[in-house]
Amino acid sequence: MPQEYPIPRYHFEVDWAGTMMSFTEVTGLVMEREKIEYRHSASKDFNKIAMPGLVKNNNITLKRGKFQSDVDFNDWFDDVANERVEERRDVTIRLLNEKHEPVAAWTAARCFPVKLTAPDLKSDANEVAIESIEIAHEGLKLLR
Numbered sequence: 001m002p003q004e005y006p007i008p009r010y011h012f013e014v015d016w017a018g019t020m021m022s023f024t025e026v027t028g029l030v031m032e033r034e035k036i037e038y039r040h041s042a043s044k045d046f047n048k049i050a051m052p053g054l055v056k057n058n059n060i061t062l063k064r065g066k067f068q069s070d071v072d073f074n075d076w077f078d079d080v081a082n083e084r085v086e087e088r089r090d091v092t093i094r095l096l097n098e099k100h101e102p103v104a105a106w107t108a109a110r111c112f113p114v115k116l117t118a119p120d121l122k123s124d125a126n127e128v129a130i131e132s133i134e135i136a137h138e139g140l141k142l143l144r
Helices: 072-081
Strands: 011-014 019-021 025-026 031-038 050-055 060-065 090-096 100-117 128-137 140-143
Touching: 050 140, 072 100
Parallel strands: none
Antiparallel strands: 011 019, 011 090, 025 060, 031 050, 060 128, 090 100, 100 128, 100 140
16 A cells, blocks of 8 residues: 655646746635634623634735746736726636646635735845735635
8 A cells, every 4th residue: 555645835836817827935825714702691601602703815925036027917916906806816726746736726716916025136146036926815715
């Protein structure tokens, strides 16, 4: 019987509204639900009842190398600022196995950018210039 190992996190792809894009890092894939605490006045217990509340959506941060004359993130940021609702995009992140097959996938619905970060600049550095975009969304779902 072959032993199973956890999937490495370095092999993934991002489907950016139908376009496959490469990123060096994706963070913020968090599903969180608020907790509601309640205690009615006739309760004889000295504790509160906990119930599930609304879903809380955290922002997703995507990082990639900066390319010359690539301003897609900036254009999208400007378009959304002008309240163009049709500029929202669905983003799907897929974790891949060694055969390049998806083993887990998350879809963030109706995303829009909330923060762009230009690369850090340093005169004595020899690294790739990394830019990042932080996107808000209306729900993160694990695809089965």
